[in-house]
Amino acid sequence: MQAMKSGTCLNPWIGSMMGLGIVGMTLGATISSRQSAIALPMQQDQTSPRLVAPLAQLPASLQGTTITVGSTTVPIPWERRGDRLGMADLPLMTHLGLDLQDSTTPDQQPVLWFADEADMLPTWFSNGYRFLDITAWAAQQGWQLTPNGTNLRLQAPSGTVTAGRRGKQVWGDRLVLDVDRPVLWSFDEDATSFTLTLQATPGSSFDPALLTTGEGNELNSLTVATSGGQMQIRGTFDETSRPRVWSLPNPHRVVIDISQVDVVPREIRWAPGVLWQQQYLTVGDRPFPVHQIWLSLSDDTRLEPIWSNANQLPGITPLKTMAATNQAYVAINAGFFNRNNQLPLGAIRRSGQWISGPILGRGAIAWNPQRQFALSRLSLTHTLTTQQGNSFTVNHINSGYVQAGIGLYTSVWGRTYTPITDGERIITVDDNRVIQQTPASAAGTGAYAIPPQGYLLVLRSFNSAAQSLPIGMTVALTPDLRPPNFANFSTAIGGGPILVQNGQIVADAKAEGFSDAFAAQAAPRSAIGVTTDGNLILAAIHFSPGGRGPTLRETAEIMRQLGAIDALNLDGGTSSSLYLGGTIINRHGSTVGRVHNGLGVFINAPQ
CATH class of the missing domain: 2.60.40.3500 (Immunoglobulin-like)
Structure with missing residues (x-):
């Protein structure tokens, strides 16, 4: 401007x-071209040179x-x-x-x-x-x-x-x-x-x-x-x-x-590797306000998942609070979660560690410090093998998504685990050995310690497996990650559905286990995309003036207009929030819901 x-x-x-x-x-x-008759007072002589140490x-x-x-x-x-x-x-x-x-x-x-x-x-x-x-x-x-x-x-x-x-x-x-x-x-x-x-x-x-x-x-x-x-x-x-x-x-x-x-059109080179843009983009005959942060990742500009509490995974908080607590310069809301029990519902990977595992084969994006990226539907299970040769499939890791079978909870979840469903049986494993079996209390009650160097196996409608896991039994976990190349990326976040892949619009919500109502919804959206030159786009798209928010397909079209060859939908609606330097820039802060996790940008800029 x-x-x-x-x-x-x-x-x-x-x-x-x-x-x-x-x-x-x-x-x-x-507008008058004449000069103002008001003289502004000066507090110091601007013509006198002074030696000032560099700010950094x-x-x-x-x-x-x-x-x-x-x-x-x-x-x-x-x-x-x-x-x-x-x-x-x-x-x-x-x-x-x-x-x-x-x-x-x-x-x-x-x-x-x-x-x-x-x-x-x-x-x-x-x-x-x-x-x-x-x-x-x-x-x-x-x-x-x-x-x-x-x-x-x-x-x-x-x-x-x-x-x-x-x-x-x-x-x-x-x-x-x-x-x-x-x-x-x-x-x-x-x-x-x-x-x-x-x-x-x-x-x-x-x-x-x-x-x-x-x-x-x-x-x-x-x-x-x-x-x-x-x-x-x-x-x-x-x-x-x-x-x-x-x-x-x-x-x-x-x-x-x-x-x-x-939306005031802006294009501000805000920090090293960070460009702030905002504008209206039109799909069909409908303009949508699009707030964007463009990132060129490097050793000095990093993108990492963040969540509400560094000491435990359950919990939600406003993105503004989350970003400020982590001292992130930029942040966007990221994966889905259960707003009632405040638990994650999708992949979170940081520093090579699975903070929370993917669910339902939904879309995820991964990256590494070399500015390499991967976008795919993602699944992760583990095979639990006992010293007696029995094996079981472990469905999810550190997840609020539950189904019959076995769930895995590590110390990243927190010091303790509280049952998510009724009738769970908790198997405590430390140093690859079963040390305790406990019939859990009702959902939402009780707190069961997670060993710092071990984990809990939570059996849901699968008590028969407990017979093969007596106290003293040695066990081993083997991951099965698909696609396997995601193991080469230290950082990942899940969302869904995939909006754009290899330059083509996908936006197939049903294939990723979303409901028909979700697939048809028009709402504020957050998304992440990758450009041909290896830059990332963090985008938040809000209501068209006087109208509705974008559909998934319209969101995909907007990301493609921005130049994304790969793009992933993130959580939206009241969760959709884009943060820059202490401020939510895509909407008023009072209209933003609390979120479980986000993506934070950390800058090693001159201090």
């Missing part, structure tokens, strides 16, 4: 959708998680290194309105704030965030930054709101506030409401009724309140819409758009 020039469309976000018949309107505001070599002398503007505190991680101060870029954009522009290098980020031309801010990486060095830029704006523990107080020159207006647009609703100078604001939203707090007071000509009166297309209600040198605007809107706040210069304006067309 380019910096706006005089005479261009007021909103390049809406203007980009003109091909869909959606046109931005200005509500009578004009400066330790983080102070860190925090919140910033207070006026009486409002917003969640923005910040970090001070030497005499430089950085703020996490996506939370900064979300809450304080610095608009990130397209970029071609990760160490410099162009931003817009009440300006026609973007300013370039240096970056550094730490603890899962990309920080923008705002030291000199903030001084130019007259901001004062005061750390207080883990909070940073931000003070800026106050302004005056001289006028306000609202109008219904073909694409939604627009609110415009005229201000006498660039003013700091903070913004917060949930699924159906927003609060905009400006460090400004109303001027004598400001009439709040021009904002609060009238019907909206997407806007349901609006209130304006003033207190303590701040103006606060609260609005409610339909759950299919999203608000966006942005600024314009000459004259200075703050604009709030509420629309179902909520």
Whole structure:
């Protein structure tokens, strides 16, 4: 997205959708080519050269998680290194309105704030965030930054709101506030409401009724309140819409758009090996918002499965929490799970170890540090052999999917195992020897210890096998992985169905054991794909404006449009979430369900 020039469309976000018949309107505001008469105070002499140590070599002398503007505190991680101060870029954009522009290098980020031309801010990486060095830029704006523990107080020159207006647009609703100078604001939203707090007071000509009166297309209600040198605007809107706040210069304006067309086209080289893109892609006559992270894996950019609790496999948590806990810079939700008992339902493999095994021969994707990939329907069973020569098939490993037979649970599952079904019999094996047989209690009750160097065999409707597994019996497990070449890959994740294989659309849900209802569903989707040049695409696809989510086949077509020659569907619906630098970028966080596992991107970038 380019910096706006005089005479261009007021909103390049809406203007980009003109091909869909959606046109931005200005509500009578004009763009003037004259320079602002307001002089911005300078806090330091920008012409005097200073010797500053390279950011990558400066330790983080102070860190925090919140910033207070006026009486409002917003969640923005910040970090001070030497005499430089950085703020996490996506939370900064979300809450304080610095608009990130397209970029071609990760160490410099162009931003817009009440300006026609973007300013370039240096970056550094730490603890899962990309920080923008705002030291000199903030001084130019007259901001004062005061750390207080883990909070940073931000003070800026106050302004005056001289006028306000609202109008219904073909694409939604627009609110415009005229201000006498660039003013700091903070913004917060949930699924159906927003609060905009400006460090400004109303001027004598400001009439709040021009904002609060009238019907909206997407806007349901609006209130304006003033207190303590701040103006606060609260609005409610339909759950299919999203608000966006942005600024314009000459004259200075703050604009709030509420629309179902909520994706700003972006192409930002965010980190080494990481490209952030978002756009609308059309299948048939229906446009879908597609948020993407493109990855070029290397020793410095790794993709690994993550899950909610490092000490046990059962459990679910928001992807944002999971990513932050693991200090991942990027994350996407991954495999399926049972939301009721919070157990995994698909393949998870990390560092050559099966964390959870595949089920029902569903699709899985695997990769290794050499940027080699494999995509196939996957199965894994084990043959259990006793010293007496008896053998049994072990159906699944560390899985919430149960059927009659034998399940295998290792210490990766956790310290203990709780029965999933009634009537289970638990065989404890340590050092390849049966040491205990236990009739289990009812499903969901009891906790049975898993030996750190052993495992549990859980017999379900198969008590006859217990006779061949008396205490003291020596046993051995032999894996049977199909296709066998997946053993050559240290990392894998399961999902399904396979969307694209060798450039051809597959999307055969029934062949992978999914229900007819699942196969026909139109819903938000997450997917992973591989391109011809060996890059990975992590994609989240949401509702078409005012309409439905994509079907599996439409998702496959979108992945192929992006250039994927192989692609796998991941868990979708409320699970579909794409995380970047502390922020869920494909939807509002309050609409995201908790998930069992995801894929995290770990970057060895300059710290």
